[in-house]
Amino acid sequence: MLELKFIRANADAVAKAVAAKGEKADITAILALDEKRRAYLRDVEKWRSERNDVSRKIGEMKKHGEDAEALMVRMRDVGDRIKVHETKLKEIEEALNEHLLWVPNIPAPDVPPGADESDNVEVRRWGTPREFDFQPRPHWEIATDLGLVDFTRAARMAGAGFALFTGLGAKLERALISFMLDLHTTMHGYTEILPPYLANRECMLGTGQLPKLEEDMYNTRQDDFFLIPTAEVPVTNFYRGEILSAFDLPKYLTAYTACFRREAGSYGKDTRGLIRVHQFDKVEMVKFVEPETSYDELEKLVGNAEAVLQALGLSYRVLELCTGELSFAAAKCYDLEVWAPGAQRWFEVSSCSNFEAFQARRANIRYRGKDGKPRFVHTLNGSGLALPRTVIAIRETYQNADGSLSVPEALRGYLGGLETISAPAK
RNA sequence: GGAGAGUUGGCUGAGUGGUCGAAAGCGAUGGAUUGCUAAUCCAUUGAGGGGGUACUAACUCCCUCCGCGGGUUCGAAUCCCGCACUCUCCGCCA
Structure with missing residues (x-):
């Protein structure tokens, strides 16, 4: 607003x-x-x-x-x-x-002008895409062969477009979540919270999902709750209606939640495997900061997300989104895209945005400055990271010629020291 | 699901129809005192909106806000109705 x-x-x-x-x-x-x-x-x-x-x-x-x-x-x-x-x-x-409520946030002055993704600007790359001495396979083959996911039974439980992790596939999700949360809380100064996965209408308006994206959201008809499309919604609304003290800023919160998206209008796009699903796991970082610092905080936030990819040894690039690609509420946004050597393409795993006072105004989140006057905070958030595509990149990057999968070192401690995931005995 | 109690400013907490935007305390800010700290004293201190002078500062007038939405009244924090949330007890339940 x-x-x-x-x-x-x-x-x-x-x-x-x-x-x-x-x-x-x-x-x-x-x-x-x-x-x-x-x-x-x-x-x-x-x-x-x-x-x-x-x-x-x-x-x-x-x-x-x-x-x-x-x-x-x-x-x-x-x-x-x-x-x-x-x-x-x-x-x-x-x-x-x-x-x-339908007026979007204004792009920051330095955001590159443009209409679509071809106008996004690549800021930097990290890592060297792995070279293979065999033909790398796509993630959906690997996952199926190793018994990590089961889409057939997922469809039985819910429907098309849902994931069902099995065995070590399920455990890998848990390992990634723990690893990411631990990294952000111990190294990056975030406080962990575990919020409700349902949010009321006020929250959705506060962060700007409503009114524009109502069609993309699952809604519980009886109580008018929304299944959260991202932890951004509950976590940003943590301080809705409050006046914080300048001395308490910045506040860093991180949370794991499941995320729910109807993906209305995207039928037939990225239908294969985990690329686009109705429910997925994500660790989110949210910041409440003083306006003067918000762009420095954005750079740090991107760095926090990058740290996850670096620790996992995955190659990625950082894109600065052009004006036409910016979301409704964002003033500036960086996307992190990870390289998937099997599919031979980049996948978005994180989106780090500065909303300036746009969400704060809607959600009425203020702080009392040193002069005693209440002012709106600036809010930021970024994925750190979304799991499905991270998992895709891990599978394709760490695959071995014999069909097995090496476990990235950073995750071994979370998997009981496991080094390799092999196909289950028939 | 049933019964009861509550929701007031940054916080605690008084206030049951007429200078109540709201006592008091805490906190915060400025000042005095002080070798430092502590303590003490004085002063200031809610938010949002509209208008005027000014034309980023400042000054001034007015309106609204005591969980939210209605109603009664010349007049509502105060009375009535509905809803939300919190707490306690009972029931049910992971």
């Missing part, structure tokens, strides 16, 4: 940002409603002021035993008029607010 004052003063720039992001917020309508709102507000406030004055007078007259009937009759009239205009004012404000 942007401030109405800001939109009023920078209408052109905001309209430009809306276009650059391919959004459809109607800035002209907002300005008109804003104008109308203030006109009604002036009237209502004038009458309310009168009512307050006269009511006070009535109170005093009654105390002195005087007859205030005439004034009371007059105020009854004023009261009716206020009520009518208040109703109208409320309608206008609701319409205005509805419009405002």
Whole structure:
């Protein structure tokens, strides 16, 4: 959410940002409603002021035993008029607010302009893609042969597009989750939390998934809860409505959660294996920081996510997203893409964004500055990491000629010292 | 699921129809005192919005907000109704 004052003063720039992001917020309508709102507000406030004055007078007259009937009759009239205009004012404000919720965040000035992924800018690469002296196989073959996943039975349980990890495949998920959380809590200064996987409507509005992405979310009809599409939702809402102290900032939180996405509109895309599934595991990092520091914090956040890939020995590249690829709420975003040598392509495993005050304004998360004035914090978040594609990269990178899989050293401690995953005996 | 109690400012906590935006305490900020620390004293200290002078600062007037939404009334933190959440007890249950 942007401030109405800001939109009023920078209408052109905001309209430009809306276009650059391919959004459809109607800035002209907002300005008109804003104008109308203030006109009604002036009237209502004038009458309310009168009512307050006269009511006070009535109170005093009654105390002195005087007859205030005439004034009371007059105020009854004023009261009716206020009520009518208040109703109208409320309608206008609701319409205005509805419009405002559709205004995206403005890209930071240094975000490269562009329409699609071809305009993203590669910032750096890490690691050398592994050379094979045999033909590397794709991850879905490896997983099936080693008995790590079972999509047939997953479909029986839930439906198409769900993963079911089995045996060491399941244990590998658990190992990765523990490894990532341990890394972030011991090396990067994050506090671990384990939040609810269901979130209410206010949370979804706060982080900006709603109203735009309602179709992509699972909703529990009876109670109007949403299955979280990312831990960002509950974790960012950790401080919703609170005023933090400047001395407590920055706050770093990390959480493992399952994530649920309907992936409406993406049918037929990346249907194979784990690339795109309705439920997946992810470790998320969320930061609450002072505005002055948020871009430094973003770089550090990317570094925290990169540390996971580096520890796992996986090659990756860092992309800076162009304006057209930025999500609704983000001002700036880096994607981390890992190299999968079997599939011969890059897979996004992390998205690290600075939302500046956009989410904080929606979720009303403030801090009290050293001058005592409350200000909105800046929020950031990044995956550290999403598991399915990380697992894909591990399988393809660490595969051996005999079909077995070496366990990355960083994970061995979490798998009872296991060094190799081999096909189960038939 | 049933019964009861509660929800007030950064925090604790008073307030049951008329200067209540709200006592008191804590905390915070500024100042005084002080060899340092501690203690003490004085002062300031809620948020959001609209208008005016000014035209980033400052000043000033007004409105709203005591969980949320309605209602009663000239007037509601205070009375009535609905909802949410928290706590206690009972039932059920992983």
